[in-house]
Amino acid sequence: MTYEEIGKELIELLGLKGSPVAVKLARTPADVPAGYEKVTKKERHCQFVQDARLKGLTGYVTRAEHLCKGGAAVMGIEPSPDLVADGTTYQKLGNFKTVEGAVETVHAIPKLDETYFASVYAPLDKAAFEPDVVVFVVTPRQALRLSQAYLHVSGGRIASDYSGIQSLCADAVVAVKQRGVPNMTLGCNGSRKYSGIAEDEVILGFPPKDLGAMVEALRTFKQKWG
Template identity: 70%
Template sequence: MSTITSYKSAGKELIELLGLKGSPVAVKLAKTAADVPAGIPKVAEKTRHCQFVQNARLKGTKGFATHEEHLCKGGAGVMGVEPLPEAVATGSMYHKLGNFKTAEGALETVTAMPKNTESYYATVYAPLEAAQFEPDSVIVIATPRQALRISQAYLHASGGRISGDFSGIQSICADAVVAVMQRGVLNMTLGCNGSRKNSGIADDEVIIGLPPKALPGIVEALKTFKEKWG
């Protein structure tokens, strides 16, 4: 079975085994225009990374977005699609918005935030079960119970602990894509004001970024849980 076929199979099985609302979303960062997978169109409208993810999750939309299509420049910036705006890079925007009491606290937080140092041409999105490319991260938007099962499945083979690394800003971009790309491990995040307001992530949903290499083990473990726990 090819890698692409296994991703598509994993997408279908995650939906069925977890009872997900919508699809897991395959996200890829394309270095150049030539790296955009064949058959993926440019997105039809300008919006934010979090909304591109939601469109793939809930509407089955496939598409790629260059810096021109990204309305949230902070999200595009941390992923390397364009330079990070100075107001985000210094934390001044979040200080002014009231996220942090001091400018120093805001700067410390954005300095620690996962950011790509390489430049990319575009972000690419597709429902995992329909993806014809190898993703850099797979984003699952789930209820806490579903997130529990994913976490248990992720640890099933080798054990260990899961650490969620987030700060309440830049959640679906820095936390669920960049952190996963750079570290190769699962990261869980609670969303941010922008992603919940602009893309409709519900109050009872959390966000998990999965390294693609973990998918086969997660699916296998979820099947085991179904047999043992129902």
């Protein structure tokens, strides 16, 4: 199946609002897919994901356009700001009672060691590139179906981890890219505030290689469960 077919069928089978979003991190300008243009407006990674999901945004974003420096940092697009890396920012924002707690959490956040030039976004059904991760913003019921579809072939359990900060960037993209397995996250204050993720929506990242089998599983579920 092509990503166009997978994307369209996922929307139909799950009744998704918008599209699953293909995300790729480009190491160099040469890694940006041909024909993809730079997005000129400045936003946060979670906003670009939502724009791709709901408005069909297609393009790439460099360090200059990333407003959330913490998000860009975990994706290797720019160095981590000192106040984010040392926990000060999150302690001051009120996420943690102590700086030590903030540092403990920041240390554990998935982050890429390599340097990247840009993040690339497209609705999955329009992606003309091999994504690193496919991000879903869905209702809990749709998340349930995606989880069941992922486990349909081999069974087992899904382990998800998140900390309520750096969510769509670290949890939904970096963790999935590094580990090669899905992760679910509940968003963060930034993504809930700026990107319009609804009260009844959660976020999942999946490795692209699993999506074909998941579509087949979802077809089976539709036959059996309606």
